[in-house]
Amino acid sequence: MKIKVTLPDGSVREYEQGATAMDVARSISEGLARNVLSARVNDEVRDANRPLPGDCTLSLLTWNDADGKATLWHSSAHLMAEAIEALYPGTKFGIGPPIENGFYYDIDLGAKVIGDGDFAGIEAKMKELASRKLSFERKEVGKADAIAYFKEKGDEYKLELLEGLNDGEITFYTQGNFTDLCRGPHIPDTGFIKAMKVMSVAGAYWRGDEKRKQLTRLYGITFPKQKELDEYLVLLEEAKKRDHRKLGKELDLFTFSEKVGAGLPLWLPKGAALRERLINFMKEAQEKSGYVQVATPHIALKQLYVTSGHFEKYGKDSFQPMNTPQDGELFMLKPMNCPHHCEIFASRPRSYKDLPLRLAEFGTVYRYEQSGELHGLARVRGFTQDDAHLFCRPDQVKEEFMKVIDLVLLVLRALNFENFEAQVSLRDKEDRSKYIGSDENWVRAEQAIIDAAAASGLKTTVEYGEAAFYGPKLDFMVRDALGRKWQLGTIRWTTTCPSVSNWNTWAATMLATVR
RNA sequence: GCCGGUGUAGCUCAGCUGGUAGAGCACCUGAUUUGUAAUCAGUAGGUCGCGGGUUCGAAUCCCGCCGCCGGCCCCA
Numbered sequence A: 001m002k003i004k005v006t007l008p009d010g011s012v013r014e015y016e017q018g019a020t021a022m023d024v025a026r027s028i029s030e031g032l033a034r035n036v037l038s039a040r041v042n043d044e045v046r047d048a049n050r051p052l053p054g055d056c057t058l059s060l061l062t063w064n065d066a067d068g069k070a071t072l073w074h075s076s077a078h079l080m081a082e083a084i085e086a087l088y089p090g091t092k093f094g095i096g097p098p099i100e101n102g103f104y105y106d107i108d109l110g111a112k113v114i115g116d117g118d119f120a121g122i123e124a125k126m127k128e129l130a131s132r133k134l135s136f137e138r139k140e141v142g143k144a145d146a147i148a149y150f151k152e153k154g155d156e157y158k159l160e161l162l163e164g165l166n167d168g169e170i171t172f173y174t175q176g177n178f179t180d181l182c183r184g185p186h187i188p189d190t191g192f193i194k195a196m197k198v199m200s201v202a203g204a205y206w207r208g209d210e211k212r213k214q215l216t217r218l219y220g221i222t223f224p225k226q227k228e229l230d231e232y233l234v235l236l237e238e239a240k241k242r243d244h245r246k247l248g249k250e251l252d253l254f255t256f257s258e259k260v261g262a263g264l265p266l267w268l269p270k271g272a273a274l275r276e277r278l279i280n281f282m283k284e285a286q287e288k289s290g291y292v293q294v295a296t297p298h299i300a301l302k303q304l305y306v307t308s309g310h311f312e313k314y315g316k317d318s319f320q321p322m323n324t325p326q327d328g329e330l331f332m333l334k335p336m337n338c339p340h341h342c343e344i345f346a347s348r349p350r351s352y353k354d355l356p357l358r359l360a361e362f363g364t365v366y367r368y369e370q371s372g373e374l375h376g377l378a379r380v381r382g383f384t385q386d387d388a389h390l391f392c393r394p395d396q397v398k399e400e401f402m403k404v405i406d407l408v409l410l411v412l413r414a415l416n417f418e419n420f421e422a423q424v425s426l427r428d429k430e431d432r433s434k435y436i437g438s439d440e441n442w443v444r445a446e447q448a449i450i451d452a453a454a455a456s457g458l459k460t461t462v463e464y465g466e467a468a469f470y471g472p473k474l475d476f477m478v479r480d481a482l483g484r485k486w487q488l489g490t491i492r493w494t495t496t497c498p499s500v501s502n503w504n505t506w507a508a509t510m511l512a513t514v515r
Numbered sequence B: 001g002c003c004g005g006u007g008u009a010g011c012u013c014a015g016c017u018g019g020u021a022g023a024g025c026a027c028c029u030g031a032u033u034u035g036u037a038a039u040c041a042g043u044a045g046g047u048c049g050c051g052g053g054u055u056c057g058a059a060u061c062c063c064g065c066c067g068c069c070g071g072c073c074c075c076a
Helices: A021-028 A030-035 A066-087 A116-131 A143-153 A156-163 A226-241 A244-250 A269-288 A302-308 A310-317 A338-345 A394-414 A439-455
Strands: A003-006 A012-015 A038-041 A044-046 A056-061 A102-108 A137-140 A171-175 A178-181 A195-205 A214-223 A299-301 A330-333 A357-366 A382-392 A421-426 A460-464 A473-479 A485-494 A508-514
Touching: A012 A021, A021 A030, A021 A038, A021 A056, A038 A066, A056 A066, A066 A102, A066 A116, A066 A171, A066 A178, A066 A195, A066 A214, A102 A195, A116 A195, A143 A156, A143 A178, A156 A178, A195 A226, A214 A226, A269 A357, A269 A382, A269 A394, A299 A302, A302 A310, A302 A330, A302 A338, A338 A357, A338 A382, A382 A394, A394 A439, A394 A473, A394 A485, A421 A439, A439 A460, A439 A473, A439 A485
Parallel strands: A003 A056, A421 A460
Antiparallel strands: A003 A012, A038 A044, A038 A056, A102 A214, A137 A171, A171 A178, A195 A214, A299 A330, A357 A382, A382 A508, A421 A473, A473 A485, A485 A508
């Protein structure tokens, strides 16, 4: 009995039972077989040399497919791990996934410290192992056996990972002398990896938890051809030339001074002129959309932020309260404009006729960002938000939300941001204790954002756990010259507003921020 | 904040195992007038991030701080 394999072009071919994706590739052409990294079988990416499960649809994945690339990089992480184990015996391994550009492996080297002086040695070892064309052997392992293996090896990280897995779903992959707990899939053998580079080393907390041990994260990238690695490195150099920090200096737009403080940009005349132009452009756009400008001071009583809930959540990340010389009052540098705008809203009785009320301000705020987080103008300790708070009736929310989306898109397009992503940021599915406001309001708000984004025809991704503590968000992420993602515009629905009474009965608010 | 790097003239960088600093470009001066990023010559320019320490002597070694770079955590 033969199995029927449906290929992407719709053609159906017959193969013997137990045939692999690689067999299919060979039957098409030797050249294709040399380039197959993995295969998508009925929507599941699998090893190319694993027997096909029966009748199926099949796509052969190569370097030109995102999943094929990911397979090569994932296998490269294993290759790097093998090299590291050979060079630094006793190393313990965390996780080693493929990423957007390459892969990393989190390792625990004990007392050994690795620096960029060690990269060449690791690369050489990888090259040597790769040239041996070691095949990746997949093996299903019982949980008890798996635990026994890593106990013997003394790798507590793998043991912890095993705790989360069930018997029957555990697989090991082995290439050469290195065996790893791994779901796969992997490339047929290490010979597909022709060019490799260890890019950088960094600390990374085990399981992303800053309370847990910090492991050494080694980043690397590999290619099926040396030429592609060379081209990639040239591309990186080109990207560096377009780094806004470099351009800002070269064009005399802004500077930083150690004497002023880290993360506090100083706008030079040309930069200030550019900034002014941008602000005027945005103010005009806001005016056309029915916004009114307000202005609020740079400091406020600490109690304002205690009431709003910001202090409890972000007090540690703010510049600390300062005393007045005589009356013992506590003031804080303004870390966000929201409570101020709420006070403006609450400054007199409002009626339905006032709504929607759209308050806008180019408000300068100050936040104590961790020193390691500062980055040019993208992450600073003092910055001016194009901030607005919209107060409206619940039945006006959707329309208002869509109008804010339009405004954000207008700005992004005017600034030539073509590759932005819209991200719906919702609550953490597991931990709801991080959020204020009633569950009912949250459910309604989250749905409203999803609906509004859909109605605007916006293509969105959904991220759980990315919401603000007071409400879900629609975030607009852009990329810098180096490919890093930054949140620019963000629209949020506030589920509750402690400083405004009767909130639930008749008002909802949104804030739109374009930084 | 954490991990790994790094901090020398306006910019890009050299300075090996310690003996009071150099190059290219830019600037300025002079020559050249040759058509689309850098012609020739010369002048000038630095508390070697800051503060301690070791030493007869430190940019070079040690300690502490600060900044910057790449990540991690975080991002109201």
